[in-house]
Amino acid sequence: MNRLTNPLGTSVGKKLMMAVTGLGFCCFLTIHLAGNLTIYGGKDFFNSYVEHLHSLGPLVTLAELGLLVFAAIHIMTGALLFYQSLKARPIRYSVNKRAGGRTLGSATMPYTGFILLLFVIFHLINFHFVDKTNITTFQLLSNAFANPVYIFIYTVAVIIAAIHVSHGLWSAFQTLGANHPKYTPFLRGLSIVFSVVVGIGFGFIPVYVFLLL
Amino acid sequence: MTKSINITLKVWRQKGPHVKSGFETYPATDISTDMSFLEMIDVVNEQLTLDGKDPIAFDHDCREGICGMCGAVINGRSHGPEKGTTLCQFHMRHFSNGDTIVIEPWRAKAFPIIKDLVVDRSAFDQIILAGGYISVNTGGAPDANSIPIAQEIAELAMDAAACIGCGACVAACPNASAMLFTSAKISQLALLPQGRLEAANRALAMVRKMDELCFGNCSNERECEAECPKEISISNIARLNREFIKAGLVSSVK
Ligand code: HEM
Ligand code: SF4
Ligand code: FES
Numbered sequence: 001m002n003r004l005t006n007p008l009g010t011s012v013g014k015k016l017m018m019a020v021t022g023l024g025f026c027c028f029l030t031i032h033l034a035g036n037l038t039i040y041g042g043k044d045f046f047n048s049y050v051e052h053l054h055s056l057g058p059l060v061t062l063a064e065l066g067l068l069v070f071a072a073i074h075i076m077t078g079a080l081l082f083y084q085s086l087k088a089r090p091i092r093y094s095v096n097k098r099a100g101g102r103t104l105g106s107a108t109m110p111y112t113g114f115i116l117l118l119f120v121i122f123h124l125i126n127f128h129f130v131d132k133t134n135i136t137t138f139q140l141l142s143n144a145f146a147n148p149v150y151i152f153i154y155t156v157a158v159i160i161a162a163i164h165v166s167h168g169l170w171s172a173f174q175t176l177g178a179n180h181p182k183y184t185p186f187l188r189g190l191s192i193v194f195s196v197v198v199g200i201g202f203g204f205i206p207v208y209v210f211l212l213l
Numbered sequence: 214m215t216k217s218i219n220i221t222l223k224v225w226r227q228k229g230p231h232v233k234s235g236f237e238t239y240p241a242t243d244i245s246t247d248m249s250f251l252e253m254i255d256v257v258n259e260q261l262t263l264d265g266k267d268p269i270a271f272d273h274d275c276r277e278g279i280c281g282m283c284g285a286v287i288n289g290r291s292h293g294p295e296k297g298t299t300l301c302q303f304h305m306r307h308f309s310n311g312d313t314i315v316i317e318p319w320r321a322k323a324f325p326i327i328k329d330l331v332v333d334r335s336a337f338d339q340i341i342l343a344g345g346y347i348s349v350n351t352g353g354a355p356d357a358n359s360i361p362i363a364q365e366i367a368e369l370a371m372d373a374a375a376c377i378g379c380g381a382c383v384a385a386c387p388n389a390s391a392m393l394f395t396s397a398k399i400s401q402l403a404l405l406p407q408g409r410l411e412a413a414n415r416a417l418a419m420v421r422k423m424d425e426l427c428f429g430n431c432s433n434e435r436e437c438e439a440e441c442p443k444e445i446s447i448s449n450i451a452r453l454n455r456e457f458i459k460a461g462l463v464s465s466v467k
Contacts, residue, residue, distance in 0.1 A: 007461025097289030101435030179451030
């Protein structure tokens with residue numbers, strides 16, 4: 001193997017790829033949330049944000065391609081890491097007890113991640129792969145969220161995402177070697193704050209759209 | 214005041230590698246709460262021997278928390294639930310009359326069971342052999358203080374060097390990863406000028422060996438740090454990651 005892929009193929013290398021792609025997703029979530037918050041400015045404000053975004057043209061396509069590549073790396077590497085770790089303990093303990101390290105987020109990373117994958121596909125089918133020639137994006141939203149089942153699915157998915165990043169954000173810094181007595185407690189706190197912001201920020205949009213109807 | 218308790222043990226019994234095995238239940242009566250956990254097993258073993266049964270095999274040596282030989286998972290906690298202690302330093306006063314205690318060996322593919330609670334931890338030796346050393350030419354010993362080392366750095370290196378290689382980190386890790394052990398061994402050398410010379414080779418070689426031995430992948434669960442009898446910090450794992458990034462992605466070392 002060559003000199004670059006060889007280190008990246010080790011356990012630590014694979015974790016580095018998880019961390020870089022995961023942080024990329026965190027940046028995406030931040031930007032996506034900032035954009036979506038325009039919905040609280042009313043439907044015209046929101047539609048004009050969407051128009052502005054799409055007027056960026058090739059830049060948007062580039063970002064989408066980047067996210068797709070990141071997703072492919074994150075998902076395949078995550079699945080491989082999970083499978084290898086399962087194999088590393090063929091006989092499980094009959095009594096399992098936490099010593100205080102594990103959190104809800106850290107214990108569920110592969111599962112919350114997998115649900116997120118299903119959700120991302122569902123989400124793209126709802127709002128991305130649709131013909132938008134005769135309909136504004138806001139109408140698309142209000143059509144979807146008129147249905148309480150959609151509100152339910154989106155709320156659950158957002159909570160799952162919040163749980164995933166509550167461990168992921170801090171963990172990515174640790175994986176990249178950033179652990180410091182002064183900053184690590186802050187980063188752990190930041191992960192929780194970020195997950196709450198993501199949870200509440202995205203979580204109320206479907207409800208808000210429903211109430212606007 | 215000395216108190217005696219009666220407890221029930223559920224112990225993993227396994228005659229040898231790859232043989233069918235399972236839990237056996239034994240009563241442990243009249244156990245002084247002043248006993249250490251291993252002394253309690255000694256008492257149970259005495260009775261088992263008198264009854265013509267095979268005593269429970271377990272590893273131990275110093276019985277004062279310095280050698281790293283002992284260790285088992287007690288009710289789901291490596292070395293028992295006390296913080297910063299090995300199994301030999303864990304005492305029966307933490308139990309009450311009538312308790313049932315489940316005793317399991319370290320469970321990891323890389324630590325195959327030899328017998329009962331005894332596991333083969335030579336995988337750790339192989340990780341050390343891959344790079345956990347420095348190369349020095351023989352000859353006159355250099356003057357002790359010829360290379361100045363800052364006190365904080367010396368302390369950090371000593372903290373990492375406190376690792377006794379017991380394997381509790383692997384046992385406690387939900388992924389059976391050996392990152393805490395390996396990071397302690399990489400850190401104790403990487404922090405010091407004498408260890409810097411081979412740091413890049415060492416980081417790559419030890420991580421590769423760790424993977425080859427089928428340990429799991431670290432996912433920063435922090436269970437290792439919580440269970441380590443020497444309270445080795447996961448900041449060492451971050452240092453391993455930094456050393457690995459420098460060696461694998463920046464240095465020209467293969
Ligand atoms: C598309 C579906 C997704 C799947 C299947 C998935 C799966 C995983 C898995 C299994 C891990 C744990 C890897 C390990 O620690 O060994 C992980 C870590 C992580 N994920 Fe995801 N994930 C997904 C989406 C996301 C999203 C949308 C974000 C960001 C908002 C994200 C951010 C992270 C971060 C930051 C980490 C931590 C990396 C580290 O510990 O170094 N993931 N993911
Ligand atoms: S890091 Fe701690 S738990 Fe792991 S082998 Fe060393 S002393 Fe034992
Ligand atoms: S027997 Fe030596 S550390 Fe427990």
